[in-house]
Amino acid sequence: MIAKMKSFSINPYNAWIGFLLVLILAGVTSGIFVFIRGLVITNLTDQTPWGLWITLDLSSIALSAGAFTLCAGVYLLGLKQFKTLARTAAFIGLTGYGMAMLFLLLDIGRPDRFYNGFIFWNKHSVLWEVIMCIGLYFMVLTMENLPNFARWRWLQDKFPKLVDRMLKTHDTAPYLAVAGLVLSMLHQSSLGATYGVLISRPIWYRPGLAGLFFVSAIAGGIAMTLMVTVIAGMIRPGLQIEEKTISQVARFLGWALVVYLYLRFWDLFAMTYTIQPGRTEGFDLLTRGTLSFNLWFGEILFGILIPAIILLKGSYRQNKLVFLAALMMVVGGLIAYRWDTNMVGQMVVQSPLSVVILPRYTHYTPSLVEVISSAGIIAFGLFTITFGIRYLHLMEQMPFAKNKIN
């Protein structure tokens, strides 16, 4: 380590790490600021109690969904060719859930009592189910990643016996895949149900959100895994990225997007077929109101339609940059969807005084502290993924393995 510090020079890798460290430092500072001063320094209000942090929390969980999808594919369906991708996805999953927990820690009013979620059980609450699933799935992901951490050369040199034990946990992978599948299917959809059960905000929130969150998470999670893999392959030409498997998964992703697009349109238009007052106002708000740009361009056009075409057409997919752009659009589209879902129900509420639903346009723009702390957490995620690619050799066959596990 010290020897490396001495031979410090400015190359792109060091610049990248330095940039991330600066962001992380800024994020930690503003996080401490939030803990000291309280949530009063955010722009959250009693009308819009959930904002940027919750959106990014939902997004990082959804973008981690590649872990359970690909692990189930490899260990349950026996698609062994996706093993490298599954390894990457599991590591991204661990990172994503770590990020989600940090976002939640910032967001709750009493971070000193976060453990109450595990002690006091209200099993009627969807959010309780989400808390339990996230806690348990984080453990599953940690177990799934033990063989990955065993690829760290430093660890291999220092603690060879420990590394042997960590590699042995690979035997449990199929069981972990089952556990991961069950837990993920539960909470990925329950995050949508978290909004879906809110009868107080009837315009956009209804039980169908559970299915939409699940399908969009599968698409987003796979896109995130592919995106990281493709970027890593571009930056480090030494990596042998298996083009064929990537292409196969990309086609699957394209079809997943088509399904998601169908469900999304069904969701958009089905909500107008109702006698319940206010549904059309909600539809109007989303399609023509303040969120319409986000919806038509962020979600539908760039989030689903264009990437689906690129991913399904082989000749477009061949172009690395176009392919990468499509994957980034899917990831961006998922974040846009989570943002819209979070905001739209809070913007239009039913007045308690009458049965008429009054669209109420709340203006929420995240405060500086929210933005900087979020940037810090995202930088932490990127830092971890960079570490994984460089030191855990996630995307290569282990070149210096003493054991035969790859």
Place this chain on the structure above:
Amino acid sequence: MNRREFLKLTLALIGSFAGHKLFGKFSFAEAHTNAKNGAHKWGMVIDQNKCNGCGFCVKACQASNDINPEMAWNKLYSSTKVGKKEIFTPVSCQHCENAPCVSVCPVGASYYRDDGIVMMDYERCIGCRYCQLACPYGARSFNWDTFSGPNPTIPEWGEPDIERRPRGVVEKCTFCFQRIDRGLAAGLTPGVNKAATPACVNACPMNARIFGDLTDPDSPVSKALKKSPAFRLLESLGTGPRVYYLPPQPVGEENNT
């Protein structure tokens, strides 16, 4: 005991703990979320014919419960006009029979008391604010900041009889449970004796607010509900509020009861 046995035993213990929590009869969460049938069911009636929008109830509430001036448990809306008369709707926690806030709270910090009051356990609340999204009445306020300054409504509008809530928890109207509990212990009847009645009811100069036990046919609320038609806010949602409103009568037909 070898390691395998130890692991099995540990897993069995964790499993039985989880099973007990989920299906057990004496689960702590169960006691919090399922209201038993207590001797009383407290309710409130607000007569919109009498309410003139003076806002005394709001101030009495702020003082008696020592609420941050930037927050409110009791809100006064000007809802409509009947003839030339402005009609007001004061809205506080409706103490619903099927409260959305209680069912969504992940830690069971919102719970039903046996007497129907929807209560907050401020020690348990983690401040996730999900209940604020769930409440159709906007009855819940979050402590965004520590309330350390003086309360401007004290002592003019009353003396606080519960302690301030810490920063980072959600709070709401409790029907002044402290006055009810103390009053009952002293043999008083809430709704009849002032010392056992919520502060907003006592403060109303127009006697527009009536309080009492909904299960007791002789209580002031039961009598008022027998006498005239009443409605509840957003009844169609199925929340079953325990705050009733007597709708304004058309001009000329005002009943002076």
